[in-house]
Amino acid sequence: MTANPLLFCLFILAQLSALNAFGSDSYTPSVIPTFKEMAPISAEDAVLSDEFNDDLYAESQHFSENAYWHKLTFPKNIEQENTKTLYLTLSYYIIERLDFYVFHDDKLVAQWSRGALQDWGKDSRQYDGIWIPITLSNQHSTSLLIRKQGSHPLLTPIKLMDSSTATNQKAQKLIFWTFIISTLSILLIYNVFLFALLKQPGFIYYLGLNLIIFISLSTITGFNRWIFSQTFSQWITTNLFVVFGLGAWALFRFSIHFLKDIQIPAPDSLIKRYGDGLFVAFLLATQVFSVKTFALLFAFIEVLLFFMCIAWGLKAYNKGFTPVRFYLFSWFFLLTGSILNTLIFWKILPITPATEAIFPIACILQLLGFAFAFADKAKQMERDRRIQALTDLATHLPNRTYYFDKLPAQLEKQGLTNQKLALVMIDLTNHQTLSQAFGPAKADAAMCEIILKVHQQTMTMDGLLPFSLSNKNAMKIIRMTTKKIVFISTMPDRLKTQIQHIQDTLDHPTLVNKVHFRHQYKIGSALYPSQGTDLDKLYQHALIAKDSVTYSSGNWVPFTDNLKNNHAHQLRLITLLTEDIQHDVLYFDIQPQVDLSTNEITGGEVLIRWHNDHVGQVSPGEFIPLAEQTGLIYKLTDKLLESVFLWASQHPRALHTQRLSINISALDLLQDNFAKHTLDRLSKYQLAANKFTIEITETSIFQNNALVHHNVKQLHQAGFKLAIDDFGVGYSSMQNLVALETDELKIDRFFIMNLLDDTQSQILCRNMIDLSKALHITSVAEGIESEGILQLLKSWHCQVGQGYHLYRPMSPIDYLTLLDKTVPPLSTPINRA
Structure with a gap:
C-alpha cells in the first residue's frame, strides 16, 4: 500500500518533466558573443562595440563581480511580409542584475529589467517568468543585448522559441510548478497532522527545514515572484546562502531529535557538542567572505551532512530502530537532490529540464518518505509503550x-x-x-x-x-x-x-x-x-x-503452612491493634529502677501493655514490631506520651526525687517535628523535661540522619535525657552512642541473664560498664533475675539495675504506693505478675 503513492508521484513527475522539455521549434545557443565591461557604457554604445567575442563567454558563466554584455544578432526577416516575434527564456533566476535591450540596427526599440534585485515594474508578465519578446524586423537587422552583473554564476541555457511554442511552454511550466508546490504543501500538512498526533520532539526543526526548502526552491526557479513580495524576494536573493545554512542546521537538529531515543549521535560526541557552532561559523562566513568562498563551504557542509545522516541512519537501523528506514530514504533523496543542484550552480551539471526537476522531485520524495517514517515511528512508539508497560x-x-x-x-x-x-x-x-x-x-x-x-x-x-x-x-x-x-x-x-x-x-x-x-x-x-x-x-x-x-x-x-497461620494471626493483630489504639485501650505499667550502690529507687521504666478482649494479653515483643512495620507506631507513641504526661501531672510525687523512662521507637525520631510536639505536650501539662528519659531501641536507628540529629538536639536542650535501649544487639551501637548524644546506656538482658555461666557475656558486660564510665554516662543493667547476678554487677560498679529480682513491672498505683514506703530488702522484692 505504501508503494502506490510513491509510484503514482514518480509517474506524474516523469510526465511533467517530459512536458517541461522544449519543443522542436526551440533553439538553444551554446556560446554567445561576450565582452567584459571595464567602465560604464550605455546600451547604444555597446551595440556598436566590436569587442564581442566567443572566448569571454565561459568566463562570464563563473563567479565574478564584473558586468558582462552578451549579443545575439538576427538577420532581416525578408522571407515574410509580417514581422515575426521570437521569445527568449532563462532557467536560472538568481542573477542580481539582468537587462535586455532590443535594437533594430542601432535603434533601441525595447528594453526590460529582469534581475533578481531589480524592480520589474508594473509588467504583469513577470509572473510568467523571464520571457523576452524579440520582434524581428523585415527591414533591419535585429540585435539583442543582455547585460549580466552579480556575484552568482551562470546565464545559460538561453532558449529561443516561436510564439506558439512559448505559449505551450508557459502553460506546461505553470502546471508543473503548481503540481510541485501543491504536492509539497499537501505532504507537509499531512506531516504536521502526524506530528500533532505523535507529539514528535524536534518537529519544529523539520517544519522549518521544509519552509526553507520551499523558499529556496522558489528562489532558484524564479517561482518566488509568484508568491512573495518583491522586497522579500530580493532579500532572499541577497542572503541565499544564509537561508541554505539555516536549512542545513534545521536538518542537523531534526536528525538529532529524531534519533535521540537511541542515543545517536552519542551524547558526548564531538558533532553533538560542536555541531551548532559549525553552522554559526558558516553563517558568520556568509557576512565576511565572497560568494564563491561560502559556496564552497556550503558544498562541504552538504557532503558532510550526506555522509553523516546516512551513517547515523545505518547505525540506528542496526540497533533495531525500524523507522530509520524511511529516514534514510528521505535524507538520501533530499541531500542527493541538493548536492546535484549545487553541481548545477557550479556548472558541473548542465541546466536541462531533467536536472531542473531533480531538486523538486527530491523534496517531494523527502516529504513522502517522512510521512512513512512518522507512521513507522508511531508503530515503533506503540511497540515501545507495550514494552515499557511490561x-x-x-x-x-x-x-x-x-x-x-x-x-x-x-x-x-x-x-x-x-x-x-x-x-x-x-x-x-x-x-x-x-x-x-x-x-x-x-x-x-x-x-x-x-x-x-x-x-x-x-x-x-x-x-x-x-x-x-x-x-x-x-x-x-x-x-x-x-x-x-x-x-x-x-x-x-x-x-x-x-x-x-x-x-x-x-x-x-x-x-x-x-x-x-x-x-x-x-x-x-x-x-x-x-x-x-x-x-x-x-x-x-x-x-x-x-x-x-x-x-x-x-x-x-x-x-510453610505454619507461616501462613502466623501471618493470618499477625493481620488480625494489626486490625485489633488499630481499633484499640483509637479507643485508648492500651495502658502502661512501671518497672522500678534501683541505684545499685544505695538500693534506692531512682525512677521507673514505663512499659506499654495491651490486653484485647478477643486475644487476651499481647506481649510488646509481638505487637511493637507490627506497629513499626505498619506505621501504627507513631500513633502508639503519641498515645503513650499523652497518657504518661497526664498521669505524671496528676501525681507529681512520682517525679519528686525519681525519673520516668519512656520507650519510643527510633522511627519516631525520623518524624519531622517529633521533638517540638513532645515539648508542646510537656508544656501543656507543666512538667519538667529533666524528670524524663527517652529510651530508644537502637537497632532501627541510622546515625547519619539530619532529622534525627535535629530532634535529639531539641530534646537535649529542653532537658530530656536519652538512653539507648537493648545496647549490644543489632548494629551500629558505638556510632549511635555518638549520634544520639547518649546520657544512659542500657545493657540488654541477653548479656545479663547469662552472666554467671558465660565468660563471653561477662567480658562484654563488664566492658560496656567500663565504656559507660569512660564516656561519663549512666550504665543500666536490665533483666537482673538472681542475687548472684546482682552482686556481680555491683562488684563491677554498674550504676542502675532493674529486673524481676528487684521489682516486677507494676501498675502506676502500685508504683506510687511503693514510693511512699521505705525501700524493702532486695531479697524480698515486690512481685506483680
Whole structure:
C-alpha cells in the first residue's frame, strides 16, 4: 500500500518533466558573443562595440563581480511580409542584475529589467517568468543585448522559441510548478497532522527545514515572484546562502531529535557538542567572505551532512530502530537532490529540464518518505509503550505487570504448568535507610545497581526461567517494586545452591556516596504447584515467607503452612491493634529502677501493655514490631506520651526525687517535628523535661540522619535525657552512642541473664560498664533475675539495675504506693505478675 503513492508521484513527475522539455521549434545557443565591461557604457554604445567575442563567454558563466554584455544578432526577416516575434527564456533566476535591450540596427526599440534585485515594474508578465519578446524586423537587422552583473554564476541555457511554442511552454511550466508546490504543501500538512498526533520532539526543526526548502526552491526557479513580495524576494536573493545554512542546521537538529531515543549521535560526541557552532561559523562566513568562498563551504557542509545522516541512519537501523528506514530514504533523496543542484550552480551539471526537476522531485520524495517514517515511528512508539508497560524503566527488567499479565501465558506456552517450580522473592530492606541517609535519588540508584548485579549473576546460572520480552531480550529476574525482585527456579531441588549464589552477590558491599554499604535483605520462597497453583497465590506465599525472616532465622525462609497461620494471626493483630489504639485501650505499667550502690529507687521504666478482649494479653515483643512495620507506631507513641504526661501531672510525687523512662521507637525520631510536639505536650501539662528519659531501641536507628540529629538536639536542650535501649544487639551501637548524644546506656538482658555461666557475656558486660564510665554516662543493667547476678554487677560498679529480682513491672498505683514506703530488702522484692 505504501508503494502506490510513491509510484503514482514518480509517474506524474516523469510526465511533467517530459512536458517541461522544449519543443522542436526551440533553439538553444551554446556560446554567445561576450565582452567584459571595464567602465560604464550605455546600451547604444555597446551595440556598436566590436569587442564581442566567443572566448569571454565561459568566463562570464563563473563567479565574478564584473558586468558582462552578451549579443545575439538576427538577420532581416525578408522571407515574410509580417514581422515575426521570437521569445527568449532563462532557467536560472538568481542573477542580481539582468537587462535586455532590443535594437533594430542601432535603434533601441525595447528594453526590460529582469534581475533578481531589480524592480520589474508594473509588467504583469513577470509572473510568467523571464520571457523576452524579440520582434524581428523585415527591414533591419535585429540585435539583442543582455547585460549580466552579480556575484552568482551562470546565464545559460538561453532558449529561443516561436510564439506558439512559448505559449505551450508557459502553460506546461505553470502546471508543473503548481503540481510541485501543491504536492509539497499537501505532504507537509499531512506531516504536521502526524506530528500533532505523535507529539514528535524536534518537529519544529523539520517544519522549518521544509519552509526553507520551499523558499529556496522558489528562489532558484524564479517561482518566488509568484508568491512573495518583491522586497522579500530580493532579500532572499541577497542572503541565499544564509537561508541554505539555516536549512542545513534545521536538518542537523531534526536528525538529532529524531534519533535521540537511541542515543545517536552519542551524547558526548564531538558533532553533538560542536555541531551548532559549525553552522554559526558558516553563517558568520556568509557576512565576511565572497560568494564563491561560502559556496564552497556550503558544498562541504552538504557532503558532510550526506555522509553523516546516512551513517547515523545505518547505525540506528542496526540497533533495531525500524523507522530509520524511511529516514534514510528521505535524507538520501533530499541531500542527493541538493548536492546535484549545487553541481548545477557550479556548472558541473548542465541546466536541462531533467536536472531542473531533480531538486523538486527530491523534496517531494523527502516529504513522502517522512510521512512513512512518522507512521513507522508511531508503530515503533506503540511497540515501545507495550514494552515499557511490561518493564521497569530504571533497569529494563520485566515488572509487576509482566509477572501477573504475561508470565501465566508464557508458562502455559512453554508447557511448564505441570512442572515443579519455585518462586524466590528478594526484598532489599534498607531502601528507606538509604533514602534517609543519602536522599531518594541515590537510594534508588543504589537499588538499581545491586539489582542489576543480581541480574548479571542470574544470567550465568542454569535452572532459572528466562522471561522473554517482545523486543526479543530475555531476563531471569522480575523487578516487582523498587526493592523487591523475584526469579523462578525450574530446579527446586537445587534451590539452596541457587540462592547461595545470589546471596554472595548481595553480601558484596556497594559504594554509595563514597561509602561502602552492605545491603540488608530478606528472601522468601514458595513451591509450585504444591504451595500455590497460580502465580498470585505463589507470590502471596513467598511474601509471607519473606516477612517471616528474622535475625535468628538467617536471610532466607521457605514457605510453610505454619507461616501462613502466623501471618493470618499477625493481620488480625494489626486490625485489633488499630481499633484499640483509637479507643485508648492500651495502658502502661512501671518497672522500678534501683541505684545499685544505695538500693534506692531512682525512677521507673514505663512499659506499654495491651490486653484485647478477643486475644487476651499481647506481649510488646509481638505487637511493637507490627506497629513499626505498619506505621501504627507513631500513633502508639503519641498515645503513650499523652497518657504518661497526664498521669505524671496528676501525681507529681512520682517525679519528686525519681525519673520516668519512656520507650519510643527510633522511627519516631525520623518524624519531622517529633521533638517540638513532645515539648508542646510537656508544656501543656507543666512538667519538667529533666524528670524524663527517652529510651530508644537502637537497632532501627541510622546515625547519619539530619532529622534525627535535629530532634535529639531539641530534646537535649529542653532537658530530656536519652538512653539507648537493648545496647549490644543489632548494629551500629558505638556510632549511635555518638549520634544520639547518649546520657544512659542500657545493657540488654541477653548479656545479663547469662552472666554467671558465660565468660563471653561477662567480658562484654563488664566492658560496656567500663565504656559507660569512660564516656561519663549512666550504665543500666536490665533483666537482673538472681542475687548472684546482682552482686556481680555491683562488684563491677554498674550504676542502675532493674529486673524481676528487684521489682516486677507494676501498675502506676502500685508504683506510687511503693514510693511512699521505705525501700524493702532486695531479697524480698515486690512481685506483680
